[in-house]
Amino acid sequence: MDARRIIQTVRDGGGLSAEDARWFAHGLANDQVGDAQAGAFAMAVLLRGIGVSGRVALTEGMRDSGQVLNWDLPGPVIDKHSTGGVGDCVSLLLAPALAACGCYVPMISGRGLGHTGGTLDKMEAIPGYRVDHGVEGLQKIVGQVGCAIAGASDAIAPADRRLYAVRDICGAVESIDLITPSILSKKLAAGLQGLVLDVKVGSGAFMTDMDDARALARALVETANGAGCKTSALITDMNQSLSRTAGNALEVIEVLETLTGQDVNDALWDVTSALGGEALLLAGIVKTREDGFARIDQAIESGQAAEYFGKMVAAMGGPADFVERFLDRLPSAPVLRPVPAARDGVVSRIDARILGEAVVDLGGGRLRAGDKVNPSVGLSGLARIGQQVEVGEPIALIHAATEEAAQACARVVQRAYHVGAAPVPEPNLIHERITQ
Template identity: 65%
Template sequence: MAAQPDARQIIAKIRDGRPATAEELGWFAQGLASGAVSDAQAGAFAMAVLLKGLGEEGRVALTRAMRDSGKTMVWHLEDPVVDKHSTGGIGDCVSLLLAPALACCGAAVPMISGRGLGHTGGTLDKLEAIPGFRTGLSEDQFRAQVAEIGCAIVAASAELAPADRRLYAIRDISGTVESIDLITASILSKKLAAGLEALVLDVKCGSGAFMASLDEAEALARALVATAQGAGCMTSALITDMSQPLATAAGNALEVIEVMETLTGTSVNSALWDLTADLGGEVLALAGLAADPADGAARIAEAMESGQAAECFGRMVAAQGGPADFVERWPDRLPSAPVVMEAPALEDGYVAAIDGRALGHAVAHLGGGRLRDGDRINPAVGLSDLAGIGEETGAGVPLAMVHATSIDAAQAAVRAVQAAYRVGAAMPEEPPLVLKRIG
């Protein structure tokens, strides 16, 4: 009879560069979920994986094991079940546009999203800027809403991928967040537990992303795509530019305003529109709802242009506790900050570069993000009217508008914005939105 796996032996194997078996990784994931694996053992495991890696087979096995450490959802719907995941950036509010647009194109979208992490904003925080919006639905409510409306955007329940919840907390305090194997297993275990048939990944690259270089972003994208496909989910990835904010706003209510302006045609942000269409086109093609990504992108664009996506978004908001008239009266329904101040450029020229991470931290220090676990978020604060790379500016011309709770907080944010922008004499070339496709 085979010996029972042992945490110390598994850690030692990975530490020594030997492959762990699927059975061993499965046992370890169950131990993370049940508490049989101690915090010290979990930290040692994470460090061994960071230093030596798991290899492709091991990465797939760990992802499956973490997926299966808790409840996995099975859907009995006529429409294919799809989702999108972004690795995080500044002004990235694509999910709010994409979920209803996909639903209008015949997909079922049970989108399980997260909160802000570090300098990046979170989809759940943005939606909770809408008064009354609930992200914590019961499974029955979640299933009923996806069946009726076609989409729901919710927080992960404690029953989905509990091994990831435990390991994620350990990684955060043990200096092992950067491991591609652990990032991949963390992202995909939750997505695959949701019972997806197709997934598109938006892997951000640049100053506002966790992966600053194209090589780093490509390594992560390839690991994610290979692992998801190895676990049985049709997946592709777009590596997209995050050398500047995607939207012209960064902050929860301010980004919802930009989403509503785009959905209703009041003032369309072309970068948001184009990336939403590109990502949606990918997943519609993967799910068999479009002939190819270009056909799918055209369908997503039509759903937004016709107003169908805005109508679907309004139904989702109402179903999750928000105002029933949100699409018609969103300017009156969203909170606003008491202090609005210009952040002027200090010299003449063109915007040559933007430190997106610094802008994200500026929003967090205004109260729009968490500086430590448990912090409350003020949905009204943030930055709007952000100047983009290549824009002409001049001394005294606003680079952004700061939305704050006090004059002191606004002045500190003005200084942070000015430090985050580099102005040059020559007009730089604006970077392309989509850098590479993987899949």
């Protein structure tokens, strides 16, 4: 067996067999497949496709190219994945809420990508929080606490790391047949018994079109179930920031305010409850999604989710009293500047991508790999679609490192907001549910 024959088969429309996928994935992981061959393979998949069976085969091959976790726990091992958006901090609420409901949640997460925020960057805004405890450390913390939000070890799905880098430089990023195994191989290597997917659609998502989001959601669900992991997906709205904030420490504050009941964000809570209900149904803990919603709501309302969050932070190296003193523990930006509405009317549309890019430009994300992230900067008090505003009234509050950065950001934020005269309803939070 050799890489050239596999590439030619895919190029000629012959698809990808399980045996070929397994060999190619291990070749990526151990450098038996060269960069040129990896790039040719990615382009062949982009142009000819490999279908459902090929996606399952490639997912399983990349999953098995490294370490696959095994668990011996008294409850189901469950996780959630989001395709990314602006102000999307659901993971921080959902992981401890699921743990409070009897699940074990090894939430292997990523850093900011493009205009979207990264869960790991948000958690690292907490002083002392370490995301790199290795496989054994992750398993120990999940077993003791019930949940851990952590980064992927180098031992997890090394074939994906190699293929992802090659896809980026050869222009093969947007293929669903490659996106799907990339997302799922890392998740399924965590040894999951159930996975719920949050596929974002709208101006702040990678998928701005509903048909594209639906195609990705179906591909992910079909492939994950085909690889033996019970999976469902929700397509959720990203035409505006899910949170009222966008920025690492600011989103952590909003999560803690919701967990502790100090200032509840209903939209954030509702999406968390919907995804959690799906996860509990997949786990077999409840018999209906409605029962699942109620269990997640109770976990948050009772304060149990906040307790689990605090235990997780302490186990990952953060302060033991973080939940009680989160405002004291998190960094704050030295410059605050309101962004005034340019006219009277109703917020009719928001370009959420522009808001995400504004946070990156403030230093809250990366323009290049290796850039240092400033956890304190970002946006708060974001006006919502359908909200009535008056000229000069703040539509956002900028948190910046310098006055110059704040002034530049204000112009960008105003460009993201479109204000009209006619009333506009706020978009639905959840558009569709996708199951096998």
